[in-house]
Amino acid sequence: MHPRTTSPTKAPPGTSDVLVVGGGIIGLVTAWRTAQRGLSVTVVDPEPGGGAAQVAAGMLAAVTELHYGEQALLGINLESARRYPAFAAELTEASGHGLGYRASGTLAVALDSDDRAHLRELHDLQRRSGLDSQWLSGRECRRLEPMLAPGVRGGLRVDGDHQIDPRRLAAALVVACERVGVVLHRAWAERLSVAGDRARGVVLADGTELGAAQTVLAAGSLSGRLAGVPGGVLPPVRPVKGQVLRLTVPKAYAPFLSRTVRAVVRGSHVYLVPRENGELVVGATSEELGWDTTVTAGGVYELLRDAHELVPGITELPLTETCAGLRPGSPDNAPLLGPTRLPGLQLATGHYRNGVLLTPLTGDVMAHALTTGELPDEARPFTPRRFDGAAPAPVSPRPQSFTEQPV
Numbered sequence: 001m002h003p004r005t006t007s008p009t010k011a012p013p014g015t016s017d018v019l020v021v022g023g024g025i026i027g028l029v030t031a032w033r034t035a036q037r038g039l040s041v042t043v044v045d046p047e048p049g050g051g052a053a054q055v056a057a058g059m060l061a062a063v064t065e066l067h068y069g070e071q072a073l074l075g076i077n078l079e080s081a082r083r084y085p086a087f088a089a090e091l092t093e094a095s096g097h098g099l100g101y102r103a104s105g106t107l108a109v110a111l112d113s114d115d116r117a118h119l120r121e122l123h124d125l126q127r128r129s130g131l132d133s134q135w136l137s138g139r140e141c142r143r144l145e146p147m148l149a150p151g152v153r154g155g156l157r158v159d160g161d162h163q164i165d166p167r168r169l170a171a172a173l174v175v176a177c178e179r180v181g182v183v184l185h186r187a188w189a190e191r192l193s194v195a196g197d198r199a200r201g202v203v204l205a206d207g208t209e210l211g212a213a214q215t216v217l218a219a220g221s222l223s224g225r226l227a228g229v230p231g232g233v234l235p236p237v238r239p240v241k242g243q244v245l246r247l248t249v250p251k252a253y254a255p256f257l258s259r260t261v262r263a264v265v266r267g268s269h270v271y272l273v274p275r276e277n278g279e280l281v282v283g284a285t286s287e288e289l290g291w292d293t294t295v296t297a298g299g300v301y302e303l304l305r306d307a308h309e310l311v312p313g314i315t316e317l318p319l320t321e322t323c324a325g326l327r328p329g330s331p332d333n334a335p336l337l338g339p340t341r342l343p344g345l346q347l348a349t350g351h352y353r354n355g356v357l358l359t360p361l362t363g364d365v366m367a368h369a370l371t372t373g374e375l376p377d378e379a380r381p382f383t384p385r386r387f388d389g390a391a392p393a394p395v396s397p398r399p400q401s402f403t404e405q406p407v
């Protein structure tokens with residue numbers, strides 16, 4: 001049982017019950033779910049619906065992105081994946097926007113004997129964890145996905161790892177928030193207001209004060225940088241850059257791929273995510289370069305080189321977009337959810353590689369935490385209190401202000 005650090009107070013007139021700093025998908029889903037429970041909610045962000053979701057590929061890869069030592073994270077990843085179909089249906093109904101949810105599965109393949117050994121280990125870990133995945137020979141992989149390179153040595157078929165279009169998800173959340181009465185304040189939060197040892201809302205860049213009974217810091221990779229948050233309470237979140245490409249599959253080539261295809265090539269993850277509308281997303285680099293969001297020739301080259309080894313035919317496709325975003329990395333790769341030791345301040349950040357996947361669960365968890373003051377059982381391991389006193393992640397160069405929101 002964690003100590004109760006906030007109470008579900010109603011706000012005085014002129015203030016909100018809940019103020020969310022950050023209008024990316026995590027901030028918006030928190031706002032939407034909380035407003036559905038009858039609290040008044042304000043989101044502060046100059047561009048609601050922006051953030052890392054504008055870059056992310058949208059794989060719901062609880063099984064294919066399983067890592068040793070992340071069993072607790074696996075639990076909430078699977079639970080969020082389980083909630084996705086109902087969540088997507090409800091959000092589509094609430095917003096009138098489709099989300100591009102596709103239950104088309106994932107194929108993780110090996111290009112050489114080292115990759116194959118690595119995939120075999122992953123398969124063992126998946127089986128020990130009770131997960132559903134099927135080992136395929138190279139020939140079986142190519143039968144499933146004929147565009148795969150002839151040299152593919154084997155693979156894992158995971159029909160339960162689906163995908164969504166994060167840009168459509170973000171757009172739908174903006175509309176759903178507006179329809180349920182969430183106030184979207186298009187401005188930068190400059191600092192947290194703290195009075196009487198309690199968070200009281202934020203001060204905007206123009207000096208306007210927005211008061212709230214409870215404040216949620218959901219600013220992605222910038223969550224560790226909001227001025228006014230006491231040192232030991234600042235989340236230890238750091239930016240991890242990902243460069244991503246978007247190609248287009250002309251109608252004449254469709255279906256180019258029928259499911260997400262991924263591999264580890266020379267130690268780097270590469271994945272190709274085909275959307276129903278013909279977009280093919282190729283990602284992603286993983287770079288610890290501070291706040292840099294430059295798309296580099298090297299990043300594009302490596303992604304194309306590795307993707308080409310997997311699916312040689314991609315060089316025929318139009319390259320329609322290159323972009324880079326910042327994952328909010330945390331020390332244990334897991335999110336920080338719920339009350340901090342500063343009364344009135346909660347966190348919804350640090351989702352690292354799993355922000356899109358964890359969106360449904362995060363909304364439910366945060367709405368529960370904001371209405372009861374406590375985390376639901378499934379989220380207790382992810383309390384921010386596990387890092388109490390940790391120094392903020394060292395990142396340089398520091399952005400000139402909190403307001404330099406990348407992507």
Ligand code: GLY
Nearest residue numbers: 242283284353354
């Ligand atoms: N989950 C995919 C990525 O972070 O690149």
